[in-house]
Amino acid sequence: MNGAESLVKTFLHCGVDTVFANPGTSEMHFVAALDDHPEMNCVLCLFEGGTTGAADGYYRMKRDVAGTLLHLAPGFGNAFANLHNARKSGSGIVNVVGDHATHHLRYESPLKGDIVGISQAVSHWTRVSGDATSVAGDGAAAIQAARSQNGQIATLILPADTAWETANGPVTTILPTQRCHRPSIDDIEAAAARLTTQQAALMIGGAALFGPLRELVGKIAAETGCRVLADTLIPRISKGAGATKLDQLVYPITPKIAQLDGTSSITLLGTDRPVAFFAYPGKPSVPEPSDCPVIDLCSPTDDIDWTLQSLADAVGVSSTTSANTYPLELPSIPSGQLTLAKVGQTLAALIPENAILCNESVTSGFHVIPPTATARPHDLLAGTGGAIGLCLPCATGAAIACPDRKVIALTGDGSAMYTLQSLWTMARENLDITVIVFANRGYQILRDELTNVGVESFGRNAQAMFDVENPTLDWLSLAKGHGVPGTRVEEIEGFAKALSAGISSDGPSLIEVVCPSLA
Amino acid sequence: MNGAESLVKTFLHCGVDTVFANPGTSEMHFVAALDDHPEMNCVLCLFEGGTTGAADGYYRMKRDVAGTLLHLAPGFGNAFANLHNARKSGSGIVNVVGDHATHHLRYESPLKGDIVGISQAVSHWTRVSGDATSVAGDGAAAIQAARSQNGQIATLILPADTAWETANGPVTTILPTQRCHRPSIDDIEAAAARLTTQQAALMIGGAALFGPLRELVGKIAAETGCRVLADTLIPRISKGAGATKLDQLVYPITPKIAQLDGTSSITLLGTDRPVAFFAYPGKPSVPEPSDCPVIDLCSPTDDIDWTLQSLADAVGVSSTTSANTYPLELPSIPSGQLTLAKVGQTLAALIPENAILCNESVTSGFHVIPPTATARPHDLLAGTGGAIGLCLPCATGAAIACPDRKVIALTGDGSAMYTLQSLWTMARENLDITVIVFANRGYQILRDELTNVGVESFGRNAQAMFDVENPTLDWLSLAKGHGVPGTRVEEIEGFAKALSAGISSDGPSLIEVVCPSLA
Structure with a gap:
């Protein structure tokens, strides 16, 4: 062996059976080993941002880690933005990155690069395997690290000779994760x-x-009368009928400052303190x-489950405590001219349970x-690290984690362009x-932000x-190019019809909602 | 100011008038400043790998630096792979990366990340501006660094407040670059x-x-009888009729070892020693x-021009020395079934001067x-760092550097998928x-490399x-989606016709050459 x-055997023994891969030559022995283990689910992504975004979505839904397979420092570079998002989500991921054989690293070969340096800029845990007999133990330690602290980014760098030389055998028992504070x-x-x-x-x-702990939060709120807050960007949240109310x-x-006006105290549980997304001249950083x-x-890295249970006991939550939850109130499907609010109503009416x-x-x-x-009960996943290009990969990973659940991906056209290659993996x-692409044909948020910094009218360079x-991006053609059928809609009836069709289908589809300068 | x-004024004073940009909110003041200077050419790329690959191609052809505009650590991550390639090319680039305002960095905001860490993993020079009055001097120093040592990666990180606070004024004189050894x-x-x-x-x-120095190399070879070698991956090389011969x-x-069999000495001039691209079990690293x-x-970072001139003098190159050059020998355009060799002959016949x-x-x-x-004289640019996804961005930058020259981009389908967003910038x-996409519908090189490591037949996971x-990627639709007209060819006459049409046109076009398992 x-x-x-x-x-590969260590991964399987430790319960990691899904790998989002974009391998190269330095990972060929790993590919050969994967090939001998058809029980490992290998999902090819045509760009590395697709691998890490998918592993993030997978973790959010499965609550366990997947692997990625990446090719040296440039491969890790392409994976970086969605690792940043995953780090901010608290998602656990095990990256396996091939490197040149140890004896080859003294030469200035084309792909030689600083893998440790780039990994340490985003990973919680980075290790280079020193020899083939260490690889199994290092792999088990990487999985342990990825599962610790409610989820971490662990990166294992494998010089090619550590993959091809003789090893002793796999680690067959899961290393226990460190208990959270x-x-x-x-x-x-x-x-x-x-x-x-x-x-x-x-x-x-x-x-x-989300889930049972969110219900417990609702009961704590019912017993104490406190207001429940969540941050702007959240990795996963229970939404729709039955979810306990929060702001x-x-x-x-x-408006974030206005939302917190009069608040007497904020107790943080599983989250960092609220902060402005960006700083602006003359405006505060904290709201x-x-x-x-x-x-x-x-x-976020402490024992959230234990803390919530203890807090519930301390405030007197009992079997009779009843949380304040959202009712089921499905809007009727609107008609007439397409607006974004009407798109939202249509979506709310049609989201399946x-x-x-x-x-x-x-x-x-x-x-x-x-x-x-107030739609039917569902989970909402969102960007957490502000690096756009998460949606299509994250939806991919969520769908692989939960093959029995419908996934609806909502993305701006600007955002989707960063990782559109995930459409192919969906197919x-x-x-x-x-997939619903809102084609406002620009970086609308930047138009807004330029105004926020005090610029009233744009010239050629800002507009550019x-x-x-x-040209306008043609999302039907982009989808078709990746093997995904698409529909373009410019009025609300068409959107309702296309969304219904997408929900009825079992495979991927894309709807381009043409909405330049709509609200 | x-x-x-x-x-922006410092850039213009120092002769940097082209910026490949993918900005975000933290760069809004920079965008506003660019907007006030229409003499700055701002080129939007819909993915950051497009910005750095374009700046690399620009440098290779223009022999001077362009800027990139990137958004925090994730933006730099997306830019990383083509910065790796640019570093291996010896291309000079000035990256401007926005960061949060200095006072905002103490908070765990979504986009906070280790920009210095990731930059140092690939840049030769990294600096964070400390305050607004330092920005102009830092910018001039970044340009100086990027132009030094025959071209370096220089990264200037601008906390948002250093962009929006009051500065003294621009640097108006170019800082001299350090003399090369x-x-x-x-x-x-x-x-x-x-x-x-x-x-x-x-x-x-x-x-x-390339250019006059390549001619000088030919004359040195003529006087000494030495063989001239070039590495496998080169940033830019003179090709076709009139170029002096080399291997x-x-x-x-x-076969690389076989090529060097019997060689008595290798004198390196402007290059690193030859080395195997990857290490393989039981095979040497050096050929x-x-x-x-x-x-x-x-x-590569020494004074190549001076060294070549001195060497030419030392070997007695004179005005009568005549180099051994490739003749002009245009193949006739072949017919019949499409093969890659015939595609090469057709290309050789049609490449314009x-x-x-x-x-x-x-x-x-x-x-x-x-x-x-032996085609008409032309320049060839190629991948240098082994990070695929260079071609379309590099072609974009080369075309912007040389608007009067025809650019022909040859790419595999696997490679093109990493940075296909550059098609939009071309449009x-x-x-x-x-653009010519060779659609062999796979990572052909990996199929070969798995064989090289001793695996004879593939199972489900390797095949996957x-x-x-x-599905098969549909390059016509992908091109159309980005606003580029395309043609699919499956026989050689169609290729010749499509290439002639592309060469006759003044704008972008794409040819998908369907060639699964062809040679």
């Missing part, structure tokens, strides 16, 4: 008391945003009132998402994804950098 | 003597590969005979490029580029990772 075989009982009790005071807020993140912070800093304390009860929405529609989303609050794997026109 | 304005006269004379010995080789790189090293290690000395007369070929056709290129040796800027089929 060589090092590569010992690693827990707050003290005093801190829990202080938080319980604080949440009962007027205008107190509990701001939640991570695993508290999500908005993107722009001025809370100056006299509002922000208390870090449980950081248990769907996964993956949203990176940026400015369009400001209008489209609000009506979905190759016949994933149950309906904000407009994606001359 | 704010920091951003001082930087020159070998000693003794080393020159030793090299001159060595080159007259039997089976001596002069291996050239950088600026020695380019091949990609696979076994020269064990008793063949490799002498580094002039490294002074064209720029940008080649990343990888395995197809092994068959297509050889017939072009937006109406660039005179004919080497074949880009199910």
